[in-house]
Amino acid sequence: MLVLGLILLLLGIFLSVPILYTIGIILLVVGAALWILGAIGRPVGGRKVWF
Numbered sequence: 146m147l148v149l150g151l152i153l154l155l156l157g158i159f160l161s162v163p164i165l166y167t168i169g170i171i172l173l174v175v176g177a178a179l180w181i182l183g184a185i186g187r188p189v190g191g192r193k194v195w196f
Contacts, residue, residue: 146176 154169156162182189 146172147180150174150176 150169150172152169153165154173157164157166157169179189
């Protein structure tokens with residue numbers, strides 16, 4: 146999710162498409178939050194480990 150958010154953010158900036166820019170920021174924030182929660186060992190979505 147972090148990589149997709151970064152790609153969409155960059156595409157939105159370079160192509161001047163505001164919706165891609167907005168979606169990229171949202172995906173980056175959500176991805177970072179999930180990554181931090183997973184790194185500290187907190188279960189995300191009811192599961193501790195996702196495969």
